[in-house]
Amino acid sequence: MSFFPGPSGPLVHTSIQEQRDRWERKRSRTARELVQTEQRYCQQLELVTTYFVEILKAKGTLRQDIRESIFSSIKSIHSVNQSLLVHLENGYFGRGFDQFCPQLYHYKTYVDNIHNASKVLKIQLKRNKAFRRFKKLQEDRPEFNNCKLEELLQLPTQRIHQYKYFLQDLTENTSPDNPEFLQLSRAVTSVSEVSRRIQDNARSHENHLQLCRVQKLLKGQKTKVLAAGRWYIREGWLRMVPRKGAETKPKMFFLFSDMLLQAKRCSPLHPTSGDKFVGQHAYPLQECTVEKVFGHTRSQGGLLSLTFPQAKLLLMSSDQEDLNDWFESLSSAIRKLQSNSTVVHRRDELCRKPLHAAPDSHNTPSSSNTPGRKRNMVSAKPDERVLAPPAGQEDIAPKRMKLVDTPVQSPEAATSSCVIL
Structure with a gap:
């Protein structure tokens, strides 16, 4: 007599366990990649803060306002990510991002300034010979491995998009019963908000360049x-x-x-x-x-x-x-x-409110004895469009x-x- 296990028998238990094992393998693979890329990211941030921000501040090659326009909050971002890296290396992913997300305002400040930073950097490289020479000397260091400053300054915006996908993978492969599940879910929401902000800023900047191009054609x-x-x-x-x-x-x-x-x-x-x-x-x-x-x-x-x-x-x-x-x-x-x-x-x-309150039926005089009242009319005329003055115009090939x-x-x-x- 042969034995076939029922719906709740050993085969079902084995199938569930296999699924959990697959989730755990995916989670481990994602976690390992997240830690390795975070280590590399922190090293690159350190290159910028050590060999550019700190040395430029000590040498006085750039004025403080220009230096802050180029590097914005990257030093604070480096500090925040060093703390995150410690948690990730110890396996505390939920706790690490739970403490990291309240500090995302440093990233918001950075991404809102990224296009202005690129513009100021180009101007300084064109006009400031001492800074141009300093930049080349720093980039020739072996630690930079042929990386340019322009590339390094784009890393924080790129890293936010990477965090979004890493966190989504970790959340999908974490059991809802795991205490880290809620922490990771909150982190996905917070990081996704900054990611959308970066995309919106990029679209607005591209649109501005297109308007400037058309204005220049006219x-x-x-x-x-x-x-x-x-x-x-x-x-x-x-x-x-x-x-x-x-x-x-x-x-x-x-x-x-x-x-x-x-x-x-x-x-x-x-x-x-x-x-x-x-x-x-x-x-x-x-x-x-x-x-x-x-x-x-x-x-x-x-x-x-x-x-x-x-x-x-x-x-x-x-x-x-x-x-x-x-x-x-x-x-x-x-x-x-x-x-x-x-x-x-x-x-x-x-939202429009009534102009007058309803009259009291007992105290309302007759229409023949009541002098006429002039009502206050609310103008519904929309405001005139305010045209922004022409901004700095960028050279872009005139194409559709x-x-x-x-x-x-x-x-x-x-x-x-x-x-x-």
Whole structure:
């Protein structure tokens, strides 16, 4: 007579134990890699604090404000991570990150300053000969192993992303009954917040560079592209179809989160502006509608119809894929802008309080004996958009680019009529 174990027999117990053993092996592998990379990370931080921060402070090669702009809170980060490393080497991962996460404000300060630090460093290397020579001498030390200062200064932001994945793996392979499970879960949340902050800062910086590039492409200062809350989406050539059957004219269009800018190329014979554009019209997207027009291009591309409160455009492209891309980009920008405007409008309605209290029925005089009262009206006119002055412009190749995650533009940044530039 053969014996087959039931659902709660030895086979089920063995399967559960095997799963736990797999979790433990994965956890041990992740923990070992975390400790090894943390040791290397702390060594690199020590190179920066010892051979740059401390020596520069002693020599006085850089002014204190410039030195702090470049290195920010990296010395405090080094101190915090040395304490974390001691816990990790002793196997106290939960306790180590539980004490590490309240100190993440040093990382927040650092990541918020990272782009400014890079800019100040470039300026000093260009203008300060003594600092340029000092940097080269320090980087030639064998301890640096051909690492450049620019690379070392990027390590804290990279390390935050690494912590996020290390902690996720440790948490997934730690039993909920383990006291470290809650500590590691809290650490995942805290580190993920800083990781998102780094990504948001990077997107904002990239967007600023794109706005500066477009501003530099436009001749003169009449057309202002740099504005608070404005996001670059894409650009490209489209042909304008006139109403009265004349020939189509190619125009350059720049799409932003709150407006569509139409421009024409300057004369190629111009001695200084041959590669630039002149802004012609800025169409606000707040009250715009866009739709495809079929049957007019014989399956070669198509037409887009854009309707504004005081204007209407017919735009044509012979490239079907490019036309579809424009349609999706315009539709998405308009939808986000109008959705945000609706949310703000409803919030204002909910927050609006009555102008007068309800009258008492016993003490209210008759309407014939009550003199007329002038009510205080609350103006609902939105604030005018404040355009930021042009910032330092960066040189970037003028090419078509898109931002995948375009944040929603505030409703105050759009107007309801076409602006003729």
